[in-house]
Amino acid sequence: MEPVVAPTLRTLLARAELRLELVSDPASLAEGALDLPVRWVHNSDLVDPTPFLAEDLVLLTTGAQLSDQDQSGAEEYVARLVHRGVLALGFGSGVHRVGVPAELAAACSAVGLALFEVPYDIPFLAVARAHAEAIAAQAYARRTWALEAQRALAIAALRPRGLESTLSELSRRLGCWVGMYDASGAMVHEHPAALTREADGVLDGVAEMLARGGAASRTLEDRDGGFTLFTLGRTGRLRGVIAIAAAALDPETRAVVTSVIAMAGLALEQNERMSRARRRLHSQLLASLRTDDPALARRVLGSLPPAPVAVAVAADVPRIAAIADWWERRRTDAGTASFIAEDADGLTMIVGADDDSLFEELALRFGIRIGVSGPQDYSAFSQAHAQARTALRRGAPGVTRYAVAAGGVLDALAGEEARLLARTRLDPLRRHDQATGAELERTLGIWLEHDTHSERAAAALGIHRHTLRTRIAQAADLLGVDLSSFPARAELWAALRAAG
Template identity: 65%
Template sequence: MDQPTLRALLGRRDLGLRLISDERTLPDGALDLPLRWVHSSDLADPTPFLADELALLTTGSQFDTADGVHAYVRRLHERGVVGLGFGTEVHRSGIPDELIAACAALRMPLFEVPYDTPFIAVARAHSEAIAAQAYARRTWALDTQRALAVAALRPRGLFATLTELARRLERWTGMFDAAGVLVHEHPQGLLAAADAEVLAARATDLIARGGQAGQSLTLGSESYTLFTLGRTGHLRGVIAIATASLDAEARAVVTSVIAMAGLALEQNEQFARRRRRLHAQVLASLMLDDPTLARRVLGSLPHAPIVVAVADADAPVEALEEWWERTRTDAGTALFGASTDDGVVMCASAEDAGVFDEIAERFGIRLGVSEPDGYAAFSRAHAQALAAQRHGGTGAVRYADTVASSILSAFATDEARLVAEARLAPLRAHDGLEEALRVWLQHDARFEQAAVALGIHRHTLRTRIAQASALLGTDLSTFPARAELWAALQTVR
């Protein structure tokens, strides 16, 4: 039911009220402002006894002069009276011209109350409208609470509840998660990209403060009200509603949704912790190259051949899990994930391997990705993904690409570098000796070509190689010695 207004009061046929002012000359929406009460008075200055958003009824017995009429109307206008009703044929026949002129000058709505309509009837009609509107709002609130309770029982109950709230409020409603990402909105696509960016930043700021709070802001012509979810110091997200304010009934409904959402998110976190432990145990069984237990526990797995990926240990696990669930539900992409000490392990069918590029880009993390294989080789695929992840680079790094670069890079550990540096230490006391060895080995131990590359005589190079052989205590004429030396040079490099 619409809120009681002066227009609604004038529309009551049983009262016979008639608008005297030309609506075209009134301020925009002047007849549609909230009308809180109707009062009657013939005091020359009733303003000390009036409230805002009130319509005043008078018979005009207090009007002595035209100047007094203008001052009277000005006082009412400044006090916030939204309309003036004049009771005709009581003290005066018709409405005084000076009153009509004063109301027109100050753009105050003026209406006639006919002699047969008592002022008390006008006040009673308006009070009945207020009571009816209050009853309608309470009924709306009860119906809305029931609808929200039903929505909470649907799949993805939290999002279903927010959608129902948006429908009942007839306002855009969105939810931002703890990372400031818009995870749900209704209706979809109505929020401008610029507004979404500002709201996300404001939501992140509210969550960072850690205290339960509400906040309003205006972006262009649209106003929004934001409410935090979760308990103080442990906020879970923010609900945003495209409205500048809410009446008592709507605020009560929103408060209940906030409580439901906070509880749902808390339960979701507890469930997520249990699921992480379960997935870690399932991953341990997959590492035995036997998917039997995993299928019994999970019901299904990505179909083979599969690709395994490993993310950094500091990857945002919660955000990844939420994204996995949405992707699995919305796009039907089968994904399995678990957290380990080595990082976040993910598994997808080879045909869906492109999802790892999307994950790396979306979350700004580095992923190592294995070659396609079956579950019987899961541990090998995991080792490949881990090696690719540790290889370096950005985004999703494929194991096949790292192998193509050099097998020696796989052995370039910190321990290997220490051993290589110790092995080559005798050479570094002599300028140019290490470089001479490197160029010589690069040219397949051919003195002529290596000497040309170094810009020295071949006999000089032979002398340097003999010196290096003596310093290292090894015979560089043999292939194993040359291979070991080359590996050391590549490792320290």
């Protein structure tokens, strides 16, 4: 990046026409003292000029306020200047004294204040004017740089992949790394390539700004240096973040960066409109796929993930656009064929059955729940979609696969209505057991678990087989069923499972 600081004491001392001479030993000064930006040059012969001074300026004096051989007075005078933030003291030689007083030089050396001598024939006004001219020249150079940078960025925007070209040109103009992250927080472009992608704190800062959802800028400091982050897009609809490896930006640099932010926001908004149109098309193709006919989708898209496929459904997704961006970029990087679409059931994703580990990565990154079907051909797509919805409905946080969530047929039937019906059906047994201390319900359950084999069931209960038969007969009377038929036993078993 071109210099963004005001002219320094070193540049002032280097002006040959002024013939300024540094009296201080450079070794006695703090490191970089000569290279600090000087805000202004002022002159005063007051004993205490500090009420009228600003920080970061150079003070010129003829020494009229200083007494001869007054070491303590010189030290107090210099201490006041240092406390006020004066960067250097210029002594006008030959007005009251020839040469710099030794006591003043000693006082400046003791506290590390830069001291230089101004020749008698050089007016203080000439020194101040020289510094003012340097400030004006520096400001003109910065404005010229900004205009040239704006022109170069406008040309870059007209190239193929205009947004990436613009960001690369910005990096070259600033002389530092520039990176762009999409709405999911993933790196999508950087220049120079792979320079500071893993800088400590930058990824966390990007993620935090995207999570907040408000348009903002932020400065970060870490071991790799400073970074400035700018969001892209409107509050509530952020499209990404641009990161610049510079913590301090002067007004000209910030104006250039702001123009790039505006261009990037416009480009991303155009991309978003195209993405919305593509998502609407995919929603219509999903409706076609759910009829178990992939012909239309293949004609429109050219291809689909190869069968057998895994179908996944995610519902209540807060950042669908960010997920769609991440999914597309991850699919491109991995070379994975996939399909993604929205409908009333949520976000539906399709990959080849061998690539379904992508769902775990997605769920972890965005903290969402995903239900995944078993492998299916497109001729059974509607069944796969139903499996994914079932797995989502029954699943825990993260990814739930239908093979784990489905259980048996009876589990699928065990809804609230089934539980209510089962408990009502078993109520005579439960009231009898509660009143008498009998175990008719438990006896029935053990008997059915042992395929109605009396001897094995009696052994499991620790009772005689005749006792078992008596209990079964009593339970059948209470329930009003004939347990000698398979349908009656099957219905009773289902009721015991559903009732819990």
